[in-house]
Amino acid sequence: MNDFTDRRREVLRLNRPSQQQFQRAVRTGRPLIIAGCAEELSRGHTYSLDLLQRAIGNRRIEVDRRPSRNTPQDPQSRPDFQRVRFQDFRRRLMTETFDGPRTYLQDDVNHMPGLRPFYGEPEYLRDVTVTRTKLWVSGRGLVTPLHYDPVEVVHWMMEGSKRWVLVRPGLRNLYPYGLRTKAAMFSRVDPDAPDLKAFPRWRGVRPIEFDLQAGELLYIPAFFWHRVESTSDYNVSMNYIWVASLRKMLRYLPEFGHAVPFVRWQAKRISAARTTMHEDRRVRL
Numbered sequence: 001m002n003d004f005t006d007r008r009r010e011v012l013r014l015n016r017p018s019q020q021q022f023q024r025a026v027r028t029g030r031p032l033i034i035a036g037c038a039e040e041l042s043r044g045h046t047y048s049l050d051l052l053q054r055a056i057g058n059r060r061i062e063v064d065r066r067p068s069r070n071t072p073q074d075p076q077s078r079p080d081f082q083r084v085r086f087q088d089f090r091r092r093l094m095t096e097t098f099d100g101p102r103t104y105l106q107d108d109v110n111h112m113p114g115l116r117p118f119y120g121e122p123e124y125l126r127d128v129t130v131t132r133t134k135l136w137v138s139g140r141g142l143v144t145p146l147h148y149d150p151v152e153v154v155h156w157m158m159e160g161s162k163r164w165v166l167v168r169p170g171l172r173n174l175y176p177y178g179l180r181t182k183a184a185m186f187s188r189v190d191p192d193a194p195d196l197k198a199f200p201r202w203r204g205v206r207p208i209e210f211d212l213q214a215g216e217l218l219y220i221p222a223f224f225w226h227r228v229e230s231t232s233d234y235n236v237s238m239n240y241i242w243v244a245s246l247r248k249m250l251r252y253l254p255e256f257g258h259a260v261p262f263v264r265w266q267a268k269r270i271s272a273a274r275t276t277m278h279e280d281r282r283v284r285l
């Protein structure tokens with residue numbers, strides 16, 4: 001990724017922001033890295049796999065199984081989510097090889113009530129209604145392909161590090177999969193090795209690339225494209241998600257249109273998962 005322009009200054013940086021500073025930064029529409037809040041959020045805990053295992057216990061959590069570390073999004077099918085016990089996920093994580101099949105824990109914290117005493121919510125999110133909080137655990141090299149979400153996200157790097165590539169909202173130069181596919185919010189371009197013959201307008205794209213380190217948080221504005229690579233042996237992060245303002249949805253109406261089938265699918269999954277939440281049996285979502 002050496003030929004990326006370093007556009008770090010397009011990403012704002014704040015140390016322990018107040019609520020007003022955070023809101024002002026959000027209004028600029030730019031991504032924001034937040035430092036200096038980890039101690040308060042983690043309540044002094046270090047997120048080792050031992051701690052997660054103790055906190056999650058015997059519950060089944062949702063993992064995404066992938067054929068390789070950098071699998072392009074399949075436009076024909078949704079991700080292969082499965083429910084496994086944390087100890088089984090952990091065993092897989094420890095035995096997976098860099099180039100072999102991979103497992104990515106991505107689950108709603110509602111499935112892990114034992115984790116609740118071990119983290120807080122950022123003070124500056126007090127005025128937004130967080131609709132979902134999600135835990136991610138991955139091994140080195142795992143890639144989430146370039147995509148956008150129709151919601152606002154703060155991604156807290158609890159342990160490890162991730163390399164982020166961000167691209168401003170837009171559809172024309174990003175070549176998303178078609179509206180009728182199952183990957184309409186995913187780009188067909190791999191920013192690591194863009195095929196400029198197939199995707200010539202990618203030349204006009206100015207990706208922003210940086211590493212997010214343990215203890216930092218990243219605000220990803222709704223509709224901003226992002227590609228994420230886990231860059232340490234194991235990575236633990238948490239997402240705080242809330243609904244974008246109506247103004248923003250109207251501003252990015254074509255992007256929102258692309259997201260509608262996904263939003264419907266996701267809403268069904270979340271509500272199905274919440275109704276079966278307390279039944280500790282294997283459910284394929």
Ligand SMILES: O=C(O)CCC(=O)C(=O)O
Nearest residue numbers: 136144149153155228239
């Ligand atoms: O960390 C990842 O692999 C993906 C994160 C992501 O897409 C998000 O936080 O919205």
